[in-house]
Amino acid sequence: MPKEFSVALKGALSLLIVGTHISSLCQPDEALLWLRVCNLLTPLALVFFFFLSGYGLMTQLRLRTLRTPTPTPSALWTGWLPRRLWGLIKPFLFFYAVALFFLFAGEGFN
Numbered sequence: 001m002p003k004e005f006s007v008a009l010k011g012a013l014s015l016l017i018v019g020t021h022i023s024s025l026c027q028p029d030e031a032l033l034w035l036r037v038c039n040l041l042t043p044l045a046l047v048f049f050f051f052l053s054g055y056g057l058m059t060q061l062r063l064r065t066l067r068t069p070t071p072t073p074s075a076l077w078t079g080w081l082p083r084r085l086w087g088l089i090k091p092f093l094f095f096y097a098v099a100l101f102f103l104f105a106g107e108g109f110n
Contacts, residue, residue, distance in 0.1 A: 006052050013052075016045040018095075022102075 019038030026035065 003056070006056055010049055010052050013045040013049040016041050017049070 016038045019035050020042040023035035023039055
């Protein structure tokens with residue numbers, strides 16, 4: 001499976017999961033059809049999301065070990081923390097901005 005396809009699929013699955021969180025703020029009769037579908041498909045979306053993440057990680061690790069000789073443990077840990085923190089901060093900032101938008105859109109700027 002091409003990496004671009006798996007990334008796009010994980011993005012679509014993420015939208016289903018986010019839709020479930022948004023629908024939890026609505027009354028059952030207020031939720032749009034998309035949000036109701038998200039509630040139904042979230043368990044399946046979670047399974048596929050984590051499967052694709054783990055499969056991608058294992059494939060990346062296998063390809064990296066085939067291309068390069070086995071690195072030393074110190075080389076593996078070099079720059080690990082900044083890479084991981086940036087990978088965690090980017091989605092946090094995005095969803096924080098989205099949450100603020102919904103907060104202001106729902107209650108206004110008063």
